[in-house]
Amino acid sequence: MRYMATYDMMETVRNTNQWLGATAKTFASYPLMAMVPNPAIQWMAAWGDITERSFERMVAKPDWGLGSFTxxxxxxxxxxxxxxxxxxxxxxxxxxxxxxxxxxxxxxxxxxxxxxxxxxxxxxxxxxxxxxxxxxxxxxxxxxxxxxxxxxxxxxxxxxxxxxxxxxxxxxxxxxxxxxxxxxxxxxxxxxxxxxxxxxxxxxxxxxxxxxxxxxxxxxxxGRRVTMGQLEEMMIQRVGFKYEGVGRRVYPGLLQLSSFMSMNAERHSKAFNDQINRIVRGEASDHDHHNKFYDEYLAVMDxxxxxxxxxxxxxxxxxxxxxxxxxxxxxxxxxxxxxxxxxxxxxxxxxxxxxxxxxxxxxxxxxxxxxxxxxxxxxxxxxxxxxxxxxxxxxxxxxxxxxxxxxxxxxxxxxxxxxxxxxx
The missing domain is CATH 3.40.50.1820 (Alpha/Beta hydrolase fold, catalytic domain)
Structure with missing residues (x-):
């Protein structure tokens, strides 16, 4: 049961961060906030935008995007x-x-x-x-x-x-x-x-x-350093009650993503900070290089x-x-x-x-x-x-x-x- 609890806890953290991002973006984008001459408001909106998008993508299967082709x-x-x-x-x-x-x-x-x-x-x-x-x-x-x-x-x-x-x-x-x-x-x-x-x-x-x-x-x-017992204890959890595979033992996608990100933490951190600054300057777009890459990279599966x-x-x-x-x-x-x-x-x-x-x-x-x-x-x-x-x-x-x-x-x-x- 504890493995279900940890699985649902990770999903709760993800969902909470998505909500925080949406809240920050909505609050900072409220028309009255334009009366406050402080660049921090724009930065908050940009942070909220990228945070909401990032955590939302973690549980969505990307589309192939091949509607037509020459x-x-x-x-x-x-x-x-x-x-x-x-x-x-x-x-x-x-x-x-x-x-x-x-x-x-x-x-x-x-x-x-x-x-x-x-x-x-x-x-x-x-x-x-x-x-x-x-x-x-x-x-x-x-x-x-x-x-x-x-x-x-x-x-x-x-x-x-x-x-x-x-x-x-x-x-x-x-x-x-x-x-x-x-x-x-x-x-x-x-x-x-x-x-x-x-x-x-x-x-x-x-x-x-x-x-x-x-x-x-x-x-x-x-793979050589870690024993199979350690690997099973650290990485394996059971799917929570939210999904159809409830009770199935899995290596969760969110846990995998944390491993992926930690391998190049400094590079990813810089990429997200740079994207926030691009949003503030009005240089970002929905399908720019950053979003195209991370929309796929952050979409993980168990x-x-x-x-x-x-x-x-x-x-x-x-x-x-x-x-x-x-x-x-x-x-x-x-x-x-x-x-x-x-x-x-x-x-x-x-x-x-x-x-x-x-x-x-x-x-x-x-x-x-x-x-x-x-x-x-x-x-x-x-x-x-x-x-x-x-x-x-x-x-x-x-x-x-x-x-x-x-x-x-x-x-x-x-x-x-x-x-x-x-x-x-």
Whole structure:
């Protein structure tokens, strides 16, 4: 019961701060306050504005914001989000572009389940949707999933990926971003043994901890220092009575956010102070860089406790993927059984979350795959976010990934053939 109380206490603190922000903004914006010639009044209104917005975003799932899109044909097309497969802990969604021929590249973008929603990959989707059929794993907030839906650990996550790949068929190209990279590799190996005809054509792993010990970071050091008992005691709580998942054990999003913020506290503090000053000067807007970034960054989701704990224990501490000892539903997965799926790894030279060396370790595990089907790329000067959503992704990495997909699709590049050819 105390874990429910602490969960609801965090939500109460969040709600109170949101209310304080709204109150300060409303009070300082009252017309009579304009008669007080004191800049502190304007500062109070700005502080209230940014405080209300920040704490409100912490419990709201961001929108994809892809109402329409200009494609390679130069025309604007509406984008519809279609739920292809619906499961309790996550759906497979398709960004269906109206009025456009089906594109020959079919891409499954595996989003992280590491505290943020799949919308974190919004810019990645935007960059691919112009000439690809894009599917994304849209993971659900654990606080909204009833206890009756059962558990969800890394084995369940892997089996979800297996089902999604089987549904999309063997002409799919999979791109896994960050946290899901090791489990996506395991899912592909599982298919290679159980149902080889359902394997994707290619697999691109971006900034994922295949072998966390290959290049230690603050994240891996934390995983080694803390025992599983300490982690469970400090991080795990039960969803309070306000949400549908009442009683479910979770790693709360608000607790995750406090960890994220503390890693770069000085930088975040400066960003918010600068934004308050911009509001006071009338230089801020609803969709400026600060709001676009923090509206996404502050939107966090609860993770199922068993998923979080099994990730730390089996991926980081025991290194089951790195040692090729991972077991799914009683079946020992052998990554060496992947013999036909082309695999490419992408890393950023300045990635402080999954440092260079952690992801490329996957290639050494692929003992049954010819070297001609292996590739790797290290983007100089790129951090963790940049390798899948920043300028480095748009200008350098995306073209390399699409070229890798074309080389391993069994067809000529899309620009050289009718758009509806080779449709699954």
């Amino acid at each position: 494609c390679d044909d130069g025309k604007d097309h509406l984008v519809n989000i279609k739920h292809v497969v619906e499961r309790p802990f996550g759906d497979l969604i398709h960004f269906e572009v109206s009025g456009r021929p089906v594109q020959p590249r079919k891409i499954l973008l595996v989003a992280p389940m590491s505290g943020h929603y799949a919308t974190l990959l919004r810019s990645t989707v935007k960059s691919l949707i112009t000439n690809c059929e894009v599917y994304v794993t849209d993971w659900h907030n654990a606080r909204d999933i009833p206890v009756s839906a059962g558990k969800f650990d890394i084995e369940d996550y892997t089996l979800y990926l297996v089902d999604f790949m089987k549904h999309l068929g063997p002409d799919t190209h999979v791109i896994a971003v960050c946290q899901p990279a090791p489990l996506t590799l395991a899912a592909t190996a599982y298919l290679a043994e159980i149902e080889p005809d359902a394997q994707p054509r290619s697999l691109t792993l971006i900034g994922g901890p295949i072998d966390p010990d290959a290049a230690p970071t603050e994240v891996t050091d934390f 993770m199922a406790a068993e998923f979080y704990l099994s990730t730390v224990d089996r991926v980081f501490k025991k290194r089951e993927i790195a040692k090729n000892e991972f077991v799914v539903a009683g079946h020992k997965v052998d990554i060496g059984k992947i013999t036909t799926v082309a695999v490419k790894t992408v890393e950023g030279s300045k990635d402080d979350i999954s440092a260079p060396g952690q992801c490329v370790a996957a290639l050494d595990l692929l003992t049954g795959l010819p070297d001609s089907k292996k590739a790797f790329h290290v983007e100089e000067g790129a951090g963790h976010y940049g390798i899948f959503a920043g300028n480095s992704w748009r200008n350098n990495i995306r073209p390399l990934v699409l070229n890798f997909i074309d080389q391993n699709s069994g067809t000529t590049p899309p620009a050289k053939k009718p758009a509806n050819k080779n449709v699954a």
